[in-house]
Amino acid sequence: MIVADRKPLEEILNSIKDYDKIMLMGCGGCVTICFSGGAKAVELLASQIKMARKKQGRDIEIVQCSPERQCEYEFIEALKKDVEPVEAILSTACGVGVQTMAVQYPEKLTIPALNTKFMGYPVEHALWEEKCAGCGDCVLEWTGGLCPIARCAKKLLNGPCGGSSDGKCEVDAETDCVWQLIYDRLKSLNKLDNLTAVREAKDWRTSTNAGQRKVKFEEAML
């Protein structure tokens, strides 16, 4: 899932300071699960904004809405009537949702209320960790299902750097050294051979370096 975190209230208030009637647009997808952008988060943010604006002596009207997903046209095109009367849209979706809205409603400015962080999953209640960097050329097959691109601060492909200590990363003592985990996993799977060959320089063309990437599913093309 995509994990996102709400921007500080001050920043959000500043970004909508020119408007007195906005739509606050949530999303029922990933950001609902990570508590930052679903219907409940929208409810909370709306009351915080209203309270703050009341204190400033300048009320704001907020139309709340939280479609099943904000990142597909079919879920947001039905909102045309709700969007028309507002001055701007404040979105608590990930960056993808914000951009889908921006394209669907080009006459209105869509403002992000979240910082989109990463692709990951909850490792415990209310704690998410990054797991995939979307590099476009998956290495999990030989790393025992643990990604060094997303989880190693140096994206190393040939084992841990000299800063791996007691299973932790030198960059953050709270973070596991993914190479220690890979080593342990492959050892228990009796597959340490995976680590003996020199892994050649990665071809980053599949990653974000070549500009916007596209995925085309030929069989389903109309």
Add this chain to the structure above:
Amino acid sequence: MKSGSRLEKVLTAGEFAVTAELGPPQNANPESIKKKAQHSVGKVDGVNITDNQTAIVRMSSIGAAAIAISCGLEPVAQMVCRDRNRIAMQSDILGAAALGVKNILCLSGDHQKFGNHPQAKNVFDLDSVQLIAMVKKMRDDKQFLSGDAIKEHEPRLFIGAVENPFADPFEFRVLRLAKKIEAGADFIQTQCVFDVDKFARWMELVVKAGLHEKVFIMAGLTPVRSHRALTYMKNEVAGMSIPDELIERMKAAEEPKEEGVNICLEMIEKIRNIEGVAGIHLMPIGWESITPVMLERAGLLPRPEV
């Protein structure tokens, strides 16, 4: 000869090699290199010129290496993967070789978090093993990483790598060393050894795997002037093994500087007797003047003629 460097000649001749570290300044003054260089001219087989170590901006290692050459030193230019992609690295490798650099040390590089520009975007297009392989490909196959031919004047470099016998996972450290050798490392310099027993255990594994016959291993050593330096490294630097007895001994010393030198000399003696060790690499952080004194007292001067 792969490079014809002095370091290569000394090691190949079976002599116990000595290198020392020289950190470039945080400014554009060539004099500070020249001043530090005077401690090492004629006393060591090579000087490592660090590449923005601990991610603090300094004069470039290749620029400083060129100055070191003008002072009569043979540089080991360090190159880290943190700041440059494969295009810039290959370009700098050509530039370094053109300036007369004959040794290169390939490292991943300290993370920018530890330096004075933690906001920087790191690169790590290659990792250290891939960098080693790239330098070897340029030298031996006369090809760029892309496969394009280097039609003439390929860079002839003696390829170094580092290994930290004290980092985890301990058993993987030997495997990683083997990978660096397979990739093309000619010599290895280790992280500072303070825990000689652990280093000896690592060397046992290295010798058992026959790796000492495929690569020259130089043990890293740092003479310290006070117990505070040791305590700092123990607490703040990841992947260091510093025995408490050593800290206690430095604390108890009446003349800590002298004791620091004595400890280092004792370590040199022990390390020389460990099978598979081909030399030492001195890293007297901010105390370059001690290098010739130590080497004299360790009986490592004069350096052999090669």
